[in-house]
Amino acid sequence: MKLTAKTETWKEFIGIADGISAAEARIHVDSDKVWYRMVDTGNVAMAIAELPIDAFSEHTFEPCSFCIDLVKFKTAFQFGGKEITIDMASSEASSIVVESGGYTHSQTLLHDATVKKDPNFPALELPGIVELNGKDYGAAIKVGSTISEKVWLKITGGKFMISAMGDTPADKIEKVFDDAISCSGESASMFSADYLMGMNRQLNGDIKIHLGVDHPFIIDFDFAGGHGKGKYLLAPRVEND
Amino acid sequence: MKLTAKTETWKEFIGIADGISAAEARIHVDSDKVWYRMVDTGNVAMAIAELPIDAFSEHTFEPCSFCIDLVKFKTAFQFGGKEITIDMASSEASSIVVESGGYTHSQTLLHDATVKKDPNFPALELPGIVELNGKDYGAAIKVGSTISEKVWLKITGGKFMISAMGDTPADKIEKVFDDAISCSGESASMFSADYLMGMNRQLNGDIKIHLGVDHPFIIDFDFAGGHGKGKYLLAPRVEND
Amino acid sequence: MKLTAKTETWKEFIGIADGISAAEARIHVDSDKVWYRMVDTGNVAMAIAELPIDAFSEHTFEPCSFCIDLVKFKTAFQFGGKEITIDMASSEASSIVVESGGYTHSQTLLHDATVKKDPNFPALELPGIVELNGKDYGAAIKVGSTISEKVWLKITGGKFMISAMGDTPADKIEKVFDDAISCSGESASMFSADYLMGMNRQLNGDIKIHLGVDHPFIIDFDFAGGHGKGKYLLAPRVEND
Numbered sequence: 001m002k003l004t005a006k007t008e009t010w011k012e013f014i015g016i017a018d019g020i021s022a023a024e025a026r027i028h029v030d031s032d033k034v035w036y037r038m039v040d041t042g043n044v045a046m047a048i049a050e051l052p053i054d055a056f057s058e059h060t061f062e063p064c065s066f067c068i069d070l071v072k073f074k075t076a077f078q079f080g081g082k083e084i085t086i087d088m089a090s091s092e093a094s095s096i097v098v099e100s101g102g103y104t105h106s107q108t109l110l111h112d113a114t115v116k117k118d119p120n121f122p123a124l125e126l127p128g129i130v131e132l133n134g135k136d137y138g139a140a141i142k143v144g145s146t147i148s149e150k151v152w153l154k155i156t157g158g159k160f161m162i163s164a165m166g167d168t169p170a171d172k173i174e175k176v177f178d179d180a181i182s183c184s185g186e187s188a189s190m191f192s193a194d195y196l197m198g199m200n201r202q203l204n205g206d207i208k209i210h211l212g213v214d215h216p217f218i219i220d221f222d223f224a225g226g227h228g229k230g231k232y233l234l235a236p237r238v239e240n241d
Numbered sequence: 242m243k244l245t246a247k248t249e250t251w252k253e254f255i256g257i258a259d260g261i262s263a264a265e266a267r268i269h270v271d272s273d274k275v276w277y278r279m280v281d282t283g284n285v286a287m288a289i290a291e292l293p294i295d296a297f298s299e300h301t302f303e304p305c306s307f308c309i310d311l312v313k314f315k316t317a318f319q320f321g322g323k324e325i326t327i328d329m330a331s332s333e334a335s336s337i338v339v340e341s342g343g344y345t346h347s348q349t350l351l352h353d354a355t356v357k358k359d360p361n362f363p364a365l366e367l368p369g370i371v372e373l374n375g376k377d378y379g380a381a382i383k384v385g386s387t388i389s390e391k392v393w394l395k396i397t398g399g400k401f402m403i404s405a406m407g408d409t410p411a412d413k414i415e416k417v418f419d420d421a422i423s424c425s426g427e428s429a430s431m432f433s434a435d436y437l438m439g440m441n442r443q444l445n446g447d448i449k450i451h452l453g454v455d456h457p458f459i460i461d462f463d464f465a466g467g468h469g470k471g472k473y474l475l476a477p478r479v480e481n482d
Numbered sequence: 483m484k485l486t487a488k489t490e491t492w493k494e495f496i497g498i499a500d501g502i503s504a505a506e507a508r509i510h511v512d513s514d515k516v517w518y519r520m521v522d523t524g525n526v527a528m529a530i531a532e533l534p535i536d537a538f539s540e541h542t543f544e545p546c547s548f549c550i551d552l553v554k555f556k557t558a559f560q561f562g563g564k565e566i567t568i569d570m571a572s573s574e575a576s577s578i579v580v581e582s583g584g585y586t587h588s589q590t591l592l593h594d595a596t597v598k599k600d601p602n603f604p605a606l607e608l609p610g611i612v613e614l615n616g617k618d619y620g621a622a623i624k625v626g627s628t629i630s631e632k633v634w635l636k637i638t639g640g641k642f643m644i645s646a647m648g649d650t651p652a653d654k655i656e657k658v659f660d661d662a663i664s665c666s667g668e669s670a671s672m673f674s675a676d677y678l679m680g681m682n683r684q685l686n687g688d689i690k691i692h693l694g695v696d697h698p699f700i701i702d703f704d705f706a707g708g709h710g711k712g713k714y715l716l717a718p719r720v721e722n723d
Contacts, residue, residue: 072653078625095652102660103625108652143319143344170336170349171313175320178343384560384585411577411590412554419584 001029001088004058007100009051010084011077012202012223016049016230017070019199026115028065039119045195046119048231055227057083064091067110079103121233126218128155128187128211132180134203134221137162140175141200145193147173153211154188160209164193187211189236199232212236242270242329245299248341250292251325252318253443253464257290257471258311260440267356269306280360286436287360289472296468298324305332308351320344362474367459369396369428369452373421375444375462378403381416382441386434388414394452395429401450405434428452430477440473453477483511483570486540489582491533492566493559494684494705498531498712499552501681508597510547521601527677528601530713537709539565546573549592561585603715608700610637610669610693614662616685616703619644622657623682627675629655635693636670642691646675669693671718681714694718 005013013034017025020040028035035050053059066088076084081101088096098105144151144164152163160183163174177183189212203221210218219232246254254275258266261281269276276291294300307329317325322342329337339346385392385405393404401424404415418424430453444462451459460473487495495516499507502522510517517532535541548570558566563583570578580587626633626646634645642665645656659665671694685703692700701714 072629072648075625075628075655078621078628080621103622103655103657105655106652107648108650139319139321140344143316146316146319147313166313166348168349170347173316173344173346175344380560380562381585384557387557387560388554407554407589409590411588414557414585414587416585 001061001064001091002058002085003029003034003056003061004083004085005051005056007077007079007081007084009055009224009228013049013051013228014070014074016047016202016223016232019202019232020045020047020195021198022047022070024067024069024110024115026065026067026112026118029061030063037118037121039116044192044235045199046121046231046233048121048233049223049228050230051224051228055224058085062091064088065112066096067112067115068096069107069110072105072107073098076100076103076105079105121231122216124210124212124215124218126185126187126210126212126215128185129208130155130160130177130180130183130211131206131208132160132177132183134205134207136177136179137207137209138200138203140177141193141196143173143175145197147171149193150190151193151196152188152190153209153217155183155211156186156188158183181206185211187213187215189214189217191217191234191236195234199234202230242302242305242332243299243326244270244275244297244302245324245326246292246297248318248320248322248325250296250465250469254290254292254469255311255315257288257443257464257473260443260473261286261288261436262439263288263311265308265310265351265356267306267308267353267359270302271304278359278362280357285433285476286440287362287472287474289362289474290464290469291471292465292469296465299326303332305329306353307337308353308356309337310348310351313346313348314339317341317344317346320346362472363457365451365453365457365459367426367428367451367453367456369424369426370449371396371401371418371421371424371452372447372449373401373418373424375446375448377418377420378448378450379441379444381418382434382437384414384416386438388412390434391431392434392437393429393431394450394458396424396452397427397429399424422447426452428454428456430455430458432458432475432477436475440475443471483543483546483573484540484567485511485516485538485543486565486567487533487538489559489561489563489566491537491706491710495531495533495710496552496556498529498684498705498714501684501714502527502529502677503680504529504552506549506551506592506597508547508549508594508600511543512545519600519603521598526674526717527681528603528713528715530603530715531705531710532712533706533710537706540567544573546570547594548578549594549597550578551589551592554587554589555580558582558585558587561587603713604698606692606694606698606700608667608669608692608694608697610667611690612637612642612659612662612665612693613688613690614642614659614665616687616689618659618661619689619691620682620685622659623675623678625655625657627679629653631675632672633675633678634670634672635691635699637665637693638668638670640665663688667693669695669697671696671699673699673716673718677716681716684712 079100084100140162147166148164160177208220320341325341381403388407389405401418449461519530561582566582622644629648630646642659690702
């Protein structure tokens with residue numbers, strides 16, 4: 001197997017796993033796409049990333065899957081090359097060679113049995129949907145996190161809003177997104193600001209949030225210049241006050 | 242009451258209180274200006290800031306005063322708006338709403354009785370006066386602080402100089418300001434480098450230092466593009482060696 | 483004695499000593515050059531720097547040597563002046579005055595007897611020599627250091643390569659320098675990544691590495707726009723696995 005893509009594309013593809021602080025990944029190479037689907041260690045968040053096979057300038061392979069240590073893999077981001085190639089001698093090989101910028105990094109694959117099974121993505125009908133700019137969304141999560149560990153997301157009356165409460169109920173920050181691309185339904189949930197912050201780094205373009213009432217929320221987003229599809233799912237934080 | 246000004250103007254206005262590490266402020270809204278006057282927790286330093294009412298693009302109010310938590314207020318500097326508005330329902334209200342960039346931050350006011358009374362600014366005739374560039378002054382304080390916790394300011398023979406001594410008397414750094422705008426009188430005092438460093442951040446244009454012999458020193462400076470007037474007063478550190 | 487050079491020239495000259503974490507230096511002023519030669523505290527690394535006398539815009543002196551505390555001397559790099567002058571009243575003086583940007587820094591010299599004697603540079607015939615870009619070399623050392631404390635340098639078959647092994651022998655990063663300016667001989671040695679990293683900061687242009695088999699390695703490089711000559715020597719780390 002040989003897979004070559006731009007270093008920037010690999011960074012964004014792997015960066016989605018960083019959003020849930022994943023240490024390892026099972027990469028699937030199918031005839032039409034390369035993808036992974038994983039849960040975080042706390043089983044609270046899920047990350048999905050997929051790239052169509054034509055995002056790779058070189059792709060010679062039999063469909064297969066292999067498990068990598070993400071810290072090791074990410075050393076290639078320091079090699080300074082424009083592209084990164086993964087070279088695997090056969091689909092049964094126990095190691096890969098990552099090549100970039102004149103460097104070669106041989107690394108053992110993780111045993112498939114030791115890496116968490118791919119989670120099933122739940123079939124969910126969530127009552128609220130909003131499309132908006134990912135950077136504006138991310139900035140509001142960050143602002144909320146400065147006064148609280150918990151952030152509320154709410155859709156009501158055709159408006160999306162993010163709010164957080166400080167040390168007293170009278171101390172409250174609220175951002176209403178008057179300029180959302182679209183917004184419909186009614187729903188509200190509270191989430192851990194830390195979890196949301198982790199996911200922010202990948203949200204540079206427009207995003208679509210599906211929001212439930214005490215249900216998980218889902219963010220759909222593009223990456224790699226629109227070629228890749230990413231998705232995060234996060235269970236809400238139980239409100240106990 | 243409603244007071245709106247550029248975010249940058251609010252940053253500079255509140256930043257003067259940061260120079261003495263203040264955590265709270267009593268803001269006075271008079272018919273012609275908005276101002277505060279405060280001492281630091283150690284009663285060693287005093288900060289004064291005032292903005293004429295026309296520095297505010299919107300100003301609807303009865304003269305009043307109110308006490309704010311500066312950490313809370315400063316979250317507005319992350320809202321990304323060009324202007325910040327303080328909205329207070331009445332002069333007896335117990336809370337304000339700070340609005341900027343689509344965010345609203347409701348925050349409880351501090352009880353007037355719990356915030357240190359405004360200090361009186363002492364009437365002082367200090368024997369030395371120097372006008373110079375605030376950045377050059379600040380750089381010399383920083384250099385002095387690298388070898389000592391105490392910095393000397395001295396005016397003599399028409400020259401202003403800043404000096405600091407290292408671990409031995411033979412290790413000494415001295416900067417003579419040959420290019421001061423004006424310099425007169427004779428005086429010298431030693432101050433804590435940490436206190437002076439705190440005040441440096443606001444000194445971007447020309448400043449005027451009034452220097453005494455074992456007396457407080459005073460810095461007068463402008464802010465908000467010349468509209469605002471700021472002042473620091475610092476009691477000298479007792480020399481004990 | 484009076485020696486004046488550009489601040490940038492002094493920074494590079496003294497920066498070579500930083501590469502082996504030296505705290506003090508014996509500076510020699512000869513009729514044709516200013517130089518030092520020193521070992522690190524662990525007696526593992528050696529640094530040599532020399533500047534021809536015409537790199538100094540002002541040079542009035544009797545040949546002499548004097549010992550300085552490098553931390554004190556380096557405060558002059560914060561003075562903001564374009565040039566730095568060292569002024570020493572006589573070759574027997576116990577202090578110097580460092581002048582720059584309107585600042586004067588008087589500082590006691592260290593007693594010659596308290597500063598390590600200048601080491602002799604060993605006469606070595608090392609079997610491998612490679613010339614290459616110092617920044618590319620430095621980047622590869624840094625990459626190697628991310629997976630190991632030990633880095634291998636190897637010259638074989640006309641190629642220079644740098645490699646490092648991770649937690650298992652199957653985890654290995656290797657960079658082959660196909661674009662070295664010249665490369666000859668056969669040799670290989672392993673070194674502490676930390677020591678090599680320290681020396682990297684000074685290697686901005688082309689460098690020449692002399693590499694032995696379990697022998698010290700030597701880097702020759704220029705500084706101060708080609709006027710200065712620098713050299714590092716490093717004893718190899720004993721391989722114990």
